[in-house]
Amino acid sequence: MTRFWRSHSSGLVTFLLLLPALAGFFGLFFYPMLLTVILSFRPEGEIAGWTLENYTRFLADPDGSWVILLTFLLALGSTALSVLLSVPLSLILREKVRGHQFYRLMVLVPLVVPGLIGALGLLLFWGPRGWFNLFLLQFVPFVTQPVAVNYTLHGLTFFYVWLYFPYTCVTTLSALEALDPAIEEAGAVAGATRWQVLRHIVLPLITPGILAGSVLTFMAAFGAFSVPLIAGGNYRPLAVEIYKQIAVPIPARWSAASAIAIIMGILQVGFLALYMRLVRRGGGSARAVR
C-alpha cells in the first residue's frame, strides 16, 4: 500500500487538486452537453426511443435552413465590416497619435459590456427618435422620414459590428506591433513609398493576425444570443431559435431545441478548429527573422 502511495502519490495529489475543476467541468458542461445530444435524438416529449426527426425536421424545413443561413449571413457580414473597420483603425492607433491610449480603451469597451446593454443603447441610438435619425432629418436635405435601422437585417449587422469588431481590432493591432520596424525601414530605403510599404510589406505580414481576429469575431457573431433576442425583431438566428423552442411553445420543445443546439455546437467547434489552425500557422512568418 505504501509502495503504491510512494510511486503514485504525486500523480494522486495532482488528480485531487484537479478534482473540483473536473467535477465542475463534467457536471456543468460535459454532462449537460451529453444530455443535449441524447435529447436531440429523442422524440419530442417522450423519455425513451431514438429518432432523427428533430434534425430532419429542422434542416428540411425552409424555416430551419433559413435560420442557419441567417446566422451565417449576419456573422459573415459583421466580420467583413469589422475587418474593414479594424485594419485602418489599427494602422492609425499604431502611430501613437495624441490620446491613442484613450482610443485603445474605447475599442475595448464593447468587450466588457454585456450584449444586452449594448443592444439596448444601439436600439435607442438608431431608433426613430434616436440621434442618428435626428441628424438625418435635420441636416440631410432629402430625408423626410426616419430611416429604419432597428429590427432590420442591416441594422442587426451594424449592431454585431459594434459588439464584436474589437476582437478583430485587438488582434490586428497586436500583429502590427509585433512587426520589426527595421523591415519597414528597409522597404522605404529600397524606394517604396509609405503606401507601397503598407501594401507589399505590412499587410501581407499581418494578414494571419487579421484572419485570426476575424475568426474570433465570426465565432462571437455566430453565437450571439442576447443581442438578437432583443434587437432581432423577426430575425431569429440560431441561438435565439433554440431559446424560442423552449420558451414559446407549451409544452417546451426540448428535443427540437437540442437538435438545433447540437448543430450549432458542431459548427462552432469547426470554426474553433479553424482558428487554432490559423493561429498556429500564422505565428511563424509574421515575426522578423533573426
Added chain:
Amino acid sequence: MSEGMIEFREVTKRYGGLVANDRLSLTIRRGELMTLLGPSGCGKTTALRCLTGYIRPDAGRILIDGKDVTDLPTHQRELGMVFQNFALFPHMHVWDNVGFPLMIRGAPKAERARLVAEALRLVRLEGYEQHYPRQLSGGQQQRVGLARALVYRPKVLLLDEPLSNLDAKLREEMRFEIKEVVTRLEITAMYVTHDQAEALALSDRVAIMNRGRLEQLGTPEEIYEQPQSRFVAEFIGLSNFLEGFVQALQDDRMIVQAQHLRLSVAALPRVTPGQKVLLFLRPNEIEIQPRRDPAAANSFEARVEKATYLGDTMDYRLTLGQGLDLRVQTDARHRHSPGVSVWLHLPRVRSWIAEQQ
C-alpha cells in the same frame, strides 16, 4: 561647391536635452568607404538615419551627389542599405526580396530577372532564389540584404553595423566580401560600427565620433599612429598616458619632465617651456631590454609587476617608481617574470598640450 558624394553640413539632432549630433560636418568622397566609429551613444547611428531620411535633423543640410536631400523623403533618396538584423521581408523568398527595389520602381520583368541574377552572383548566392529568409543562415541572410541593397546599383551604400549579429569567424569572412564588392562596384559607402578592428580593416577613412561630435577624421594609419585627442588614443588600440611639464626646447625636440622621468619628445608646434603636456605611448611600441642601452634616449629602469601570457604576446604591467605604471606588450619569445628589473626604451612618444584634454 561639393566634391564629395555624401556631405553633412552642420547637421544637428537633439532628443530632449541630449544632443545626438552636434553640428556634424563630414564629406565622404566618391568611391570611398568611410566608417563612422565610436562607442554607443556617440551619434553614429543618428547620423546614418539622418542620411537615410528616417530622422529629420533639427539643423544642417545633407547632400548626396551635390543634391540637397534634407527635405527629401526616404524612398526618393536612391540609397542602398544593409541592416544589423538583416530586415529581410519574411514573407518573400530571396528572389522577391532582392528584386523588391526594382519591382517598386516598375522595372520590367526581364530586366528584373537580369539584375537580380547579377546581384545574387555578386554575393555568391546563386541557387537560393526560392528560399525563404527563415531557411537561411545568418551569413546568408546578410548577403541577401547586401544583394537587395545593391541590385539597382545605387550611388550610395549604407551599412548599419551589418556584422554584429554574426559570429566572430563569419564576421571576418564577410568583412572581406563587403570590401571586395564595394570596391569592385566603385560604390561610395558609409559604414557604421563600434568595432575598431572592423573599421581599421575595411575603411579608406575613419571618422571617430564621441558624444555627437566628430573627434578625428583620417585614414586608419592616421587614426592609429597620430591620434589627435585622448579619446581617440584610448578608443583605438591600447594606450599609456603620462602627465608632464615642458622643461626645455632643443631644435625639434622638447624635454618633458614627468615626475622623476626626463623624456625627449618630438616638439609640439607653439609649445613653450612650463606648459603641461600629456604623453601617450602605445604598449607595443615600448621595448624591454635586460640592460641599459647608453646610446638610447628615453631609457628607464622598471620592475615587472605582472606578466600575462597571451599566446603570441606577453602583456606586462611595470612600475617605474613613484606610482608611475606602464603597460607593455611584446612578443612571447623573451619572457620576464614578476619582480625582475628591466630597462624600458621608449622610442616613440606622442604628446598633446594638456589644456585641450
Added chain:
Amino acid sequence: MSLARVYWRGLWSGRLVLGYTLLLSLTLFILAPFLMITLRSVGKGWFGRLWFPPQLTLDWYRWAIEVGNIPEVMKNTLIIGVIAVAVSTVIGIFAGWAFGRRQMPGKELLMAVVLLPRMIPPITYALGVAKIFYTLELVDTYLGVALAHVSVCAPYAILVLSATFEGLDERVLEAAGVCGANTIKRFVYVVLPLIMPGILASMIFSFTHSYNEFTLTLLTYGPHTVTLPVRTYLAVGDGYWEITSAMAVIMVLPSLLILAMIQRRAKPERLVGGLKGV
C-alpha cells in the same frame, strides 16, 4: 493625372485630418449608445424630435427601485455572484495550483478543455444544464443559478490562477525555508501574500462575469432569482424605454468602473483569444 489619382493624393495628404476624424467617429460610435441610455434614464417628457430631454428627473430610477423591485433584484444578483465567485475561486485555486506547479501529461490539452465552455455559445449547453436542474430541483434557487454561473466564471479563474501559481518562484520558498520557516509559516508569510493579487484578480473577473451573465440565468431562473440582466431584459419586453434605461445604467456601471481600473495594470489584450495563453 487621372481623377482617381488626384482624389487619392488629396486623401493621403489629408490623412492627419482623416485619421482624427476616424478616431473621433469611433469614439462617438462606441459611446453613443451609452449616452443615449443615460439620457433616456434621466429624461422627462422626451417625446418627439429632440436631441436632449427637456427636463431631467430621477423618477425612473425611483420607479425602478420602488416598483421595479431593483433592491431585491440587486440582492439576488449579489448573493448569486458571491456564491459563484466562491465556488469558482476554490476550483480555480486548486486547479491553478495543479496547472501552475505540478507535472501532468497533456497540460495544454487539459487547459484547452477547461476553456471549452467559453469557446462555445452558452446556449448550447445551457439547455442541458436547465434540464438537469429541473430534475434536481435547482431551478429558481440561489445555488442553482450560481452553479450555472460557475461554468462561465471557473475557466477564467483557472486561467488567471494558473498563471499566478506558475509565477511563484520556487527559490523564494526555498530561501524562506533556509531562513527557518516551516511549511505553515512559508504558506502564511510567503505563498499567501504572493498569490493574493492573483486571487483578487480572479475574484474580480469572476464576479464581473457572474454579474453580467444573462444566457444561463435566463434558462435557470425563477421568480425568486431574478438577476439584474434578466430584470432588464424583462423591462425591454414591457416596452418602457425609460425604465429599461435606468436599469441598464445601474447594471453597466460596475463593468465600466472595472475596465477603468484594470486598464492601468493588466494588458487588456489578454481578454481576447483566451486560448493563446494568459
